[in-house]
Structure formats: structure tokens, C-alpha cells
Amino acid sequence: MQEKVPVPVPGNATAASDAGDALTATVRGLLPSLTPAAARIATLIVQDPAQVARSTISELSALAGTSESSIVRTARALGFTGYPELRLALAASAARQGPRSTLSAGITPEDSAEEVIAKLVHTESQAVLETATQLDPAQLDGAVAAVCGGGQLHIAGVGASGLVAQDLQQKLARIGRPCHAHGDSQSALTSAVLLGEGDVFLVVSHSGESRDVLAPLRRAGELGATTVVITNHPMSTAARLADYVLVSAGRETTFRPGAMASRISQLVVVDCLFVCVAQRTFEVSSRALRITHQALESDRSS
Numbered sequence: 001m002q003e004k005v006p007v008p009v010p011g012n013a014t015a016a017s018d019a020g021d022a023l024t025a026t027v028r029g030l031l032p033s034l035t036p037a038a039a040r041i042a043t044l045i046v047q048d049p050a051q052v053a054r055s056t057i058s059e060l061s062a063l064a065g066t067s068e069s070s071i072v073r074t075a076r077a078l079g080f081t082g083y084p085e086l087r088l089a090l091a092a093s094a095a096r097q098g099p100r101s102t103l104s105a106g107i108t109p110e111d112s113a114e115e116v117i118a119k120l121v122h123t124e125s126q127a128v129l130e131t132a133t134q135l136d137p138a139q140l141d142g143a144v145a146a147v148c149g150g151g152q153l154h155i156a157g158v159g160a161s162g163l164v165a166q167d168l169q170q171k172l173a174r175i176g177r178p179c180h181a182h183g184d185s186q187s188a189l190t191s192a193v194l195l196g197e198g199d200v201f202l203v204v205s206h207s208g209e210s211r212d213v214l215a216p217l218r219r220a221g222e223l224g225a226t227t228v229v230i231t232n233h234p235m236s237t238a239a240r241l242a243d244y245v246l247v248s249a250g251r252e253t254t255f256r257p258g259a260m261a262s263r264i265s266q267l268v269v270v271d272c273l274f275v276c277v278a279q280r281t282f283e284v285s286s287r288a289l290r291i292t293h294q295a296l297e298s299d300r301s302s
Contacts, residue, residue, distance in 0.1 A: 023090070024045065027046055032207065032236070037066040041060070041071055053087050054091075060083075127248075131249040134234075139244045140272060149198055149200065151198035152199040153200045155180065156182045156192075156217070158210055160206070160262070161210075163263065164263060176281075188213060200228065204229075204230045206232050209238070214241070218241055229241070229246065232250055232262050250265040
């Protein structure tokens with residue numbers, strides 16, 4: 001953990017999407033990239049930030065089964081001067097958020113349909129709010145400028161991420177931005193190697209480690225294309241390869257592994273990207289939306 005990861009705190013954050021949410025969401029996204037010792041500390045932060053805030057460094061060391069120096073390094077990697085500052089941030093977060101909701105617990109085989117609905121809605125609502133704290137406006141602006149360029153635009157995603165890639169392709173097509181979505185590695189790679197300066201290669205990947213998209217992403221970048229990644233993990237291989245990183249914040253549940261849980265938060269990022277592109281190309285986008293809407297209405301009435 002040599003690289004510091006600043007915790008994003010939007011200037012217009014609300015009580016629901018505040019610095020505390022940003023902190024725990026950031027830590028959750030970094031978990032796969034951490035050393036075993038740091039991961040144990042991070043897991044405790046994600047599971048119960050209030051308990052960590054109440055713990056001295058010696059108590060947290062015992063809880064995590066790691067050294068006090070590892071705790072200090074983890075705090076500094078998160079952008080804090082040390083554990084006392086991290087502890088204060090977690091205490092402030094706990095005070096703002098209040099008691100932990102029982103809806104945060106995982107879904108069990110015994111849960112009723114009513115409980116499943118409540119828990120899923122709560123989990124996905126939190127994922128949307130946390131995505132707002134993770135999505136860097138500067139990175140989004142850069143990605144939007146690239147997409148608004150006149151070059152080729154290719155979007156790649158496999159499995160559940162492939163559905164998100166298709167959603168973005170369909171949205172952009174409606175506003176007159178030609179693009180292609182690829183759901184398999186061979187299609188993505190054969191398109192990537194034909195790109196160059198002025199073109200864009202955008203990858204959707206929950207883990208940021210899928211070999212199906214890493215190879216074409218790397219080749220597109222080497223050939224001079226602008227590369228963009230939508231991922232839950234800001235320190236993943238894909239994130240390190242990309243020019244612009246758009247971070248989502250999906251939450252796993254018992255019956256929804258990471259790639260599925262990330263879909264809602266990834267769609268939020270897609271919508272932000274799409275709306276910003278439509279804003280910058282307002283005249284063209286408005287005309288395209290009007291024409292396509294009229295075509296669909298005519299088709300329905302015929």
C-alpha cells in the first residue's frame with residue numbers, strides 16, 4: 001500500500017451522501033488491492049466504522065490481528081496523517097449516520113418476500129448514494145470530452161458488465177453518437193487494435209481485473225486511443241491502465257455477488273456520462289431524440 005488514495009468529499013454532499021459514506025465506500029472499493037494485514041483493518045472499517053472509531057490503536061490491533069504500524073500505514077494510505085485522524089473521521093461518520101440499520105444485514109434463506117424487498121432496496125439505495133461520493137467530476141468531465149469527440153467509440157464489458165455496456169451503447173445511439181458494444185474478448189480485441197488517436201475505448205468491469213477486457217484496453221491505449229474504465233475498484237489493473245476512471249460503488253449481498261451487485265451503481269455512472277454528453281451536444285442530441293421518439297411513436301400507432 002504505497003499509494004495514497006484521497007477520500008472524495010463532494011462540495012455539495014448531503015447528509016445521506018456525506019464524507020462518512022465516501023470513506024467506507026472508498027475502503028470497500030480498495031479491499032481487493034490491499035495487503036492481507038491492511039485488508040483485515042479495512043474489513044473492520046467497512047463492517048462497523050463506529051466500533052473502529054471507539055477503539056484505541058491497541059484495541060484495533062487486537063481485533064484485526066495485525067500490528068499497530070500496519071494500522072498507521074493503512075490510515076496514511078487513505079489520506080489521513082495517522083490513526084487518530086482516521087478515528088475522528090469514522091466517529092463523525094457514525095454520529096451523522098446514526099444506528100446501523102438491520103436492513104444492512106445480508107439476505108437469509110428464511111427472509112420473507114417483504115424482507116427481501118426492504119433489504120435489496122436499502123442496499124441498492126446506499127450503493128447509489130455512495131457512487132455519488134466516489135464519482136470524480138474531473139474524471140467524468142474528461143471522459144465526456146473524449147466521448148464527444150469525432151473518433152470511433154467502442155465499449156466493452158463481459159457478463160453482467162456487458163449488459164451495462166449495451167445500455168450505454170443504446171443511450172448514445174439515441175442521441176446520434178455512433179458506437180459499438182462488445183460482449184466478448186475477441187470482438188473487443190479486434191476492434192481495439194484498429195483504434196488510434198481521437199478514438200475512445202471504454203471498459204465496464206466490476207473488478208477491473210477481467211482478462212477479457214484488459215488485453216483490448218491495453219492495446220487501445222498503446223495505439224493512442226483515449227481509454228475510460230467504469231469499475232468498483234479504483235486501484236485495479238484496468239484503473240491503472242485507463243486515462244479516465246469512473247468509480248461505482250456496488251454492494252454485495254448473500255445472493256448477489258459483486259458483478260451483479262455493481263450493476264445499479266454502474267448504471268448510475270452510465271446515466272451521468274450520457275446526460276453530460278447530451279448536454280455538451282445539446283442541439284444534435286435534442287434533434288436525434290426528437291426524431292427517434294417520433295419514429296417509435298409512428299411505429300406503435302401503425
